Amino acid sequence: MNEILNTKRKVKGVKPDLQAGISYNADLQRIVRQIKKDVKIIVDKAEPPGYVRDSWVGTLEATIASIRARWTSSAFSAFAHQIATKFVQTSNRTNARKNNVDIGINVYAGTPELLDNLRLSVAANVSLIESIPEQYLTQVESIVMTNARAGNRPSVIAKQLVKQFGVTERRAKMIARDQTAKLTGDLNRVRQTEAGFPYFQWVTSHDERVRDRHEHISERVTAYGKGVFRWDNPPLGDDGVPIIPGSDYQCRCIARPVSQEEVDANIKANRVVKGVLR
DSSP: OOOOSOOSSOOOOOOOOHHHHHHHHHHHHHHHHHHHHHHHHHHHTOSOSSOOHHHHHHHHHHHHHHHHHHHTSHHHHHHHHHHHHHHHHHHHHHHHHHHHHHHOSOOOSOOHHHHHHHHHHHHHHHHHHHHHHHHHHHHHHHHHHHHHHHTOOHHHHHHHHHHHHHHHHHHHHHHHHHHHHHHHHHHHHHHHHHTTOOEEEEEOOOSTTSOHHHHHHHHOBOSSSBTEEETTBOOBOTTSOBOOTTTSTTOOOEEEEEOHHHHHHHHHTTOSOTTOOO
16 A cells, blocks of 8 residues: 555545546547548449449448458457557546646555556557447448449448448547546545545536436445545445446536545534445
C-alpha cells in the first residue's frame, strides 16, 4: 500500500480523461469512414450491366465477402490492438497523474491488480473495435442483398446505406464515451483501494441527464455516510447487479475517495444509518 501523504484535505475524485476519449473516437470514426469507402464499391456494383440476375447477385455476394475478409483479418486485429492499447495507456497515465494530485500519493506504480485491469481493458476494447466492421458489414449485406433480390435500384440501396452509416458512426462514438468512463471507474477503484481508501462516495454530474437510480444512490445515507459505500460492496444497479461510478452504460458519475477517518467522523456526528450497507 502506498503511503498517504495528505489525509486532512477532502479529495474530490478523478473524472474521465475526455481528451483520451475524443482521440479514441477519432480513431474509431476513421475506421468507419474507411469501411464506408469499401461499401461504396458494393453500391457501384449494384446496377447489373446486362448480367443475368443470378450471376449479378453472385458478384455482389463475392464483393461483400472480399470486403468482410479484409476487416476480419489478422492485420486488422493487430491494428485494433494498437488503437485499444494507445487508448488504455493514455487514460491510465492521465488517471495516475490526476489521482496523484487528488489523493496526494504516488500511484504510478503498476501493481499486479492494476496491470491485470489494463490488460483486460485492452482485450475488451479490441473486441469492441472488431465488432464495428462486423456489425456494420452484416447490416450492409442484409440491405444490399434484400434490395438486389427485390430488383430495387442502386439509389434505393444507397439511401438505406447512408442511414446505416449514421447508425455505425453513433455506435462508435458511444463505444468511445462509454469505455472512457468504464476505464476511469476501474482505475479509480484500484488506485483508491490500494492507496488506503476502502470507501467511496458516489458523485453524480448534477444535471438533468443523471438517471434516477444513480441519483438515488448518491442521496442514499448508508452506515458510512451520504452516498458512501465500500468498494468491496458497491450499490446495485437497476438490474440488481453491483455497479461502481462509470461502470453502468454511459454513466458520467465519479467516485470520491473516502477514508476510514471520514467514515468514523460521520458515525460520530450521527450522519449514518446503521445496517444500511448499500
